[in-house]
Amino acid sequence: QVKVGCRHNIVFFDPAMEMRGNARWQMEQALHHALRNDEFVLHYQPQVAAGDGAIVGVEALLRWQQPGHGLVAPSAFIDLLEETGLIVAAGEWVLRTACRQFMAWKGVGVRLQRMAVNLSALQFSDSDLVPMVRRILAETGMDAHCLELEITEGIAMDNEDAVFDKLRQLRAMGICLAIDDFGTGYSNLGYLHRLPVNRIKIDQSFVRAIDARTPDSPIVRAIVTLARSLAFDVLAEGVETPLQAQFLDGCGCGEHQGYLYGKPLPAAEMMPLLLQGACGIAGVYSPDQPVC
Numbered sequence: 001q002v003k004v005g006c007r008h009n010i011v012f013f014d015p016a017m018e019m020r021g022n023a024r025w026q027m028e029q030a031l032h033h034a035l036r037n038d039e040f041v042l043h044y045q046p047q048v049a050a051g052d053g054a055i056v057g058v059e060a061l062l063r064w065q066q067p068g069h070g071l072v073a074p075s076a077f078i079d080l081l082e083e084t085g086l087i088v089a090a091g092e093w094v095l096r097t098a099c100r101q102f103m104a105w106k107g108v109g110v111r112l113q114r115m116a117v118n119l120s121a122l123q124f125s126d127s128d129l130v131p132m133v134r135r136i137l138a139e140t141g142m143d144a145h146c147l148e149l150e151i152t153e154g155i156a157m158d159n160e161d162a163v164f165d166k167l168r169q170l171r172a173m174g175i176c177l178a179i180d181d182f183g184t185g186y187s188n189l190g191y192l193h194r195l196p197v198n199r200i201k202i203d204q205s206f207v208r209a210i211d212a213r214t215p216d217s218p219i220v221r222a223i224v225t226l227a228r229s230l231a232f233d234v235l236a237e238g239v240e241t242p243l244q245a246q247f248l249d250g251c252g253c254g255e256h257q258g259y260l261y262g263k264p265l266p267a268a269e270m271m272p273l274l275l276q277g278a279c280g281i282a283g284v285y286s287p288d289q290p291v292c
């Protein structure tokens, strides 16, 4: 270890730190490369009506097919995409790919109400966001009403007029807006009712907490009540068990997304489910049947 710096401000130069810096730089280069060389792919996860298992939508989720590394999950690279600003270009790719996929499915007879796409905060501060979305809708022929953009609580609660304006413009185009991971941020409840938002997605952490030992969740019930009184639709994320599904449905949250219904899948594997219109789990949870 080498000491550098002045007397009062000693900085230790640690070779391991250089390694980390180096690794980060390499990863950045790899992400640039990934964008140029089409290494990103989208997987699609069904959003389901709990009652009959009908697929009401899909959420597009980014994956990185990194040569030699297999399929890399977004938790491993989204932060770096944001820090480097690459998320703006990657986000445009995601939206275009998702809209094209929606139209390709439509072309072969899939009737799907909704394609949900995640937006990052950085895309929101990009002045080209609204024109970019408009361009992609025009280019792909995607019906704006079938597109849902998922924003974080952080974006939604941003007090900037510019952000609010963009949300309103997107809504005016007919696009649906959903607040993702709801309940994990710091929503200003007084501001929530003014937001031009259609749906809130209950964060999976609240859903995960529902189990045989704690089958009730006052928080989930409160969120559903809040959503209803503000006339928002509500969907629960991370639904993994019939018990969770039953509780949520019983609370009035009937749209679910989670491993119980299906993991995110490549488009080709999603297709048979979509043609079928349901996840093939009818009976996994049925309101009339006791759930064990």
Ligand code: C2E
Binding pocket: 045, 060, 061, 062, 073, 074, 075, 078, 091, 094, 118, 119, 120, 150, 180, 181, 204, 237, 238, 239, 240, 257, 258, 259, 260, 264
């Ligand atoms: P998210 O938008 O909240 O997406 C839901 C995440 O939960 C996905 O993780 C999904 O695979 C996972 N998930 C779904 N059902 C279950 C379940 O039953 N149990 C568990 N344990 N997990 C479940 P994924 O695909 O790894 O994505 C993680 C996050 O990365 C996303 O969270 C989203 O914030 C971000 N992300 C993914 N794709 C994009 C994208 O295209 N653009 C942006 N800006 N962010 C993205």
Ligand code: MG
Binding pocket: 059, 118, 150, 180
């Ligand atoms: Mg999401």
Ligand code: MG
Binding pocket: 180, 181, 201, 203, 204, 237
């Ligand atoms: Mg979420």
Ligand code: MG
Binding pocket: 180, 181
């Ligand atoms: Mg998330």
